[in-house]
Amino acid sequence: MEISMKVHEAISAPPRSYISNGPAPADTQLKLRNALAPSDPKGLIDALYNVSTPGSSSYGQHLSKEEVEKVVAPTAQASGAVNAWLSQAGVNATPISPTGDWLSITVPVSQANELFDADFAVHTHSETGKQTVRTMSYSIPSELAGHIDLVHPTITFPSSISLRPVVSTPSGPERSGIAPLASCSTSAITPACVQSLYGIPATKATQSSNQLGVSGFIEQFASQADLTTFLNTSRPDLKGATFALQTLDGGSNPQSGSEAGIEANLDIQYTVGVASGVPVTFISVGENFNDSDLGGFLDIVNFLLGESNPPQVLTTSYDSNENEISRSLANNLCNAYAQLGARGTSILFASGDGGVSGSQPQSCSEFVPTFPSGCPFMTSVGATQLTSSSGGETAASFSSGGFSNYFGTPSYQTAALDEQRPVQRLGTCVPGCRSDRGERRDRRERPGRDGGRHELCKPHLREHDRAYPSVKLQVIFLDFSLLPSFRPYFVFCARSFLPSFLAFLAAWVTWRKMLCIT
Known part of the structure; x- marks a missing residue:
């Protein structure tokens, strides 16, 4: 038949x-x-919000592996x-x-x-x-x-976003080492500065059950030798600290100096350097399968869902353009993050490096959201910059933010967004903007920051979408990643704030356990 x-x-x-x-x-x-x-997608989301919302009778009572599996x-x-x-x-x-x-x-x-x-x-x-x-x-x-x-993989292509941070050599005479800064500098953010700015204790964690997961992609490898040098310089009290390794899809983590990756080193150095004593695992995802970086996202989340005790926090410094992903795949990944969240794992993703326009070619001035920052079941982290060494902050211009075209406004954002609605103004409609997925949409214009006109595709101005980032944190870090000289490099990248927020969250989880808060 x-x-x-x-x-x-x-x-x-x-x-x-x-x-x-x-x-x-x-x-x-x-x-x-x-x-x-x-079988019951609504039941999963209800359970996630019940255990995540202060004031709920189920707040903090995360679901077991078996309870989540029964629902999904x-x-x-x-x-x-x-x-x-x-x-x-x-x-x-x-x-x-x-x-x-x-x-x-x-x-x-x-x-x-x-x-x-x-x-x-x-x-x-x-x-x-x-x-x-x-x-x-x-x-x-x-x-x-x-x-x-x-x-x-069928209709979703590998991300076209460049995933590598911007690197700059410090100006001025070279030094064999840089002493830890007691206060913050507008040109370099150290672990001591992050701890001072956000009240993160420098004392070592006492809860050995805490675990932090750091995702690694595109053959970005984390060097133990670089971490040792970084800690000797910036956190000598953590001398000898290491990280564990988990590999998926043929992933690896070679330790030769020439293979050390700036992104991976940055993530590991600041996670270990700020989250004093909390065990950290680097999850290296290879490219055994022709399913793109999003396939790696799927593999990590499915691997952790299969664990009896997944990490309390998983951080990923990589993203994709939302319009390069099918809605079905985006929804499926988002619901997978909801599963981990219901079990007590906080999912962190960088909001992106392309500013409000997103990481895209400039041939079309449509504002493109990043994924998975639009997913309401994870935390999208943006970046700020210091305006003075005393702690003044302003938004980093390259840090992405905006509204998702795929996901609606979650209830926890409604009040904050309602305050911003009156300032929105829409201009004239101009037809003919081509999105990156081959679709054609109407587009509108509104004044740009420089007084010029920026054309925005109509879907980007809907009033009921998930806003991102969820939080913002300091950016621009020192990185000791390029062997053999161990010269410090400044890294300008919106993704570089993630390790610090990961460490902050780990410290909060530790305090919560120490205070026996349920």
Whole structure:
């Protein structure tokens, strides 16, 4: 009997940063992930807010691994129907999540095209030259439309954002070492400065059960030798501190000096340097699968959901343009963060480095939100800069912020946003702005900061969207990452505030446990 197929997801064109090179070879192997619909998505969100909202009778009473799995596991009907369809096609599906809501299949392009009524093609990134295999649309059996959330990677391309921070060599005569600053400097933020600004104690943590997770991508590796040098200079009282390693997708963490990464070193150095004595794990995600950095996001969250005791905090200094991700994938990842949140893990992501316009080419002046900062179930962290060594702060111009186009305003933001609504003014509508996913939208204009006109696509001016960042923290750090000279480098990057906020949150968790607050 012929199966009735229905288009499940589609885009009209690849992102502007990609060039199509024609059909993918028929024998190219694809690893595709199938996300099944959860049995009770509303129950998960209700549980998350109940344990997270001060004043709630369930505040602080986080769910167990088993309780979360019971809420999000797909129904037996959904699992049975999807597995039966794949089995009939001769495809073996392997569960890759604790509840079986993610199924992995490996098939050649020829079979994937037939199975999903797709047309997988090779696409090359115009700047990096890196090739990826994607399709503009895919279909699933009509009877499975309510059982399958999405298939990935299909229409979502690897992020086009440059993930590397801006680095500058300090001016003035070189010194073999830099003494810890007792007070803050407008040109360099040290652990001592962060602790002073935000009241983070320098005494070592006493709760050994606390754990911090630091995500690592794009072959950014954290050096123990660099950490030792950094601590000897900036936190000599933490001499000998180390970090643990967890690898996924063929990830690694080589320790040769030439392979030390600025981003990874920055994250580890300031997490360890500010969160005094709290155990830190560096989670290095490799590129074994052709599913982009978002596949790594999925792997980390599914790995931690499978742990009996996940870390209290997970920080990730990487992001993507929201409009480069399908809504289904964005929603699925966001709900995965809700699962971890319900179990007591705080999820932190950098808000981005592209200012209000987002990290995008300037050929179109549409404001592009970053992902997953728009997800209401995690904390988006932005950046400030010191205006004086006494502690005055102002927003960092390169720190991203704005409103999501995918996620609505959560209840906890309503009051704050209502105060800002009266100042919003919309100008004339100008048709014809092309988004990065090949869609065309109307756009509007409003005055820019410099008195000029900035064209904004209509969806970016809706009044009921999730605002981000959630918090802001000091940026511009010293980094001792480039061996063998151990010369300090200034890192200008909105992502560089994350380690400090991670450490601040870890300290708060420690205080909370010490005070026996439930």
